[in-house]
Amino acid sequence: MRWIAWCALGMIAAPAGAETLYVSNERGNSISVIDADAGRTIATWPVGGRPRGITLSRDGRFIYLCASADHAVQVIDRATGKVVAELPSGQDPEQFFLSRDGATLFIANEDDAALTAVDVAARKVAFQVDVGGEPEGVAQSPDGKWVVVTSEEDNVVNWIDLASRTMAEAMPVDLRPRHVEFTADGRELWVAAEVGGTVQIADVATRKVIDTLRFAIPGVASYRILPCGIRFTPDGRTAIVALGRADHVALVDVATRKVRAYVPVGRRVWHVAVGTDGRRAYAANGLSDNVSVIDLAAAKVVATVAAGESPWGIVVAP
Numbered sequence: 001m002r003w004i005a006w007c008a009l010g011m012i013a014a015p016a017g018a019e020t021l022y023v024s025n026e027r028g029n030s031i032s033v034i035d036a037d038a039g040r041t042i043a044t045w046p047v048g049g050r051p052r053g054i055t056l057s058r059d060g061r062f063i064y065l066c067a068s069a070d071h072a073v074q075v076i077d078r079a080t081g082k083v084v085a086e087l088p089s090g091q092d093p094e095q096f097f098l099s100r101d102g103a104t105l106f107i108a109n110e111d112d113a114a115l116t117a118v119d120v121a122a123r124k125v126a127f128q129v130d131v132g133g134e135p136e137g138v139a140q141s142p143d144g145k146w147v148v149v150t151s152e153e154d155n156v157v158n159w160i161d162l163a164s165r166t167m168a169e170a171m172p173v174d175l176r177p178r179h180v181e182f183t184a185d186g187r188e189l190w191v192a193a194e195v196g197g198t199v200q201i202a203d204v205a206t207r208k209v210i211d212t213l214r215f216a217i218p219g220v221a222s223y224r225i226l227p228c229g230i231r232f233t234p235d236g237r238t239a240i241v242a243l244g245r246a247d248h249v250a251l252v253d254v255a256t257r258k259v260r261a262y263v264p265v266g267r268r269v270w271h272v273a274v275g276t277d278g279r280r281a282y283a284a285n286g287l288s289d290n291v292s293v294i295d296l297a298a299a300k301v302v303a304t305v306a307a308g309e310s311p312w313g314i315v316v317a318p
Contacts, residue, residue, distance in 0.1 A: 025308030058102030142186035150177035192227035229271030261299035265292035284311035
């Protein structure tokens, strides 16, 4: 009982060896710490205002969190749940991407129409690049050459050349692009266009859209299908796409670009994460205040875990 009580206060982390989920609760100003194997929340950590983007440091010791209302990226010690530092982030950070070497955070500043690159060790801004209005989704190419950031307002994906730290191209995409994800081989960029209701696939070599995926769920009105978060399984064969107010995720075969299953989850699924062994996915459901645990082989939800108020982002740690 004492161990459970201390967990509820957020004083300790998950048991060693467990697969742990960290969920940013946008309206709860908190992080839910979930033992994925046990299927329960074991701690709730208070954090800054309107937490959204969330990721892990490369060594797994820290969580980086966009505290959007506080205009900061918070650094949280996984062992204690305490905020140990705040990084400069520009105005209203929403999503970010930790560089492949773990040294730089690339942050989308919604209010500034800018991408801010922060030197993590020095805790200072390395550079900024002006991009289109309302930037959100961010990713770095596997070869490290490009950072891409979506512009929800201008309906483009901005390609930033890291060698020159300049924007090379604004690639037109469907309405309100919210998230971007490179395939592991670096050949394709998948773009979730929320209002367009599509996921578009761009060829990285030409920086052109080469295919558009559309979704149709029996019994769900098309206007409710609002693609947002995308994640790939470790083997690269399946893309898990959060479909927003459709209250489903799509499991897409990457090779054929065909939907193999729609999985009903909680209300307004915003972002998803994939387990370290690729057998399970986790969906953050913003209007039902919970997380759905999805068996990917069976294409069904096998557990639902309560989280905080308005789960937004989610990340998995072994």
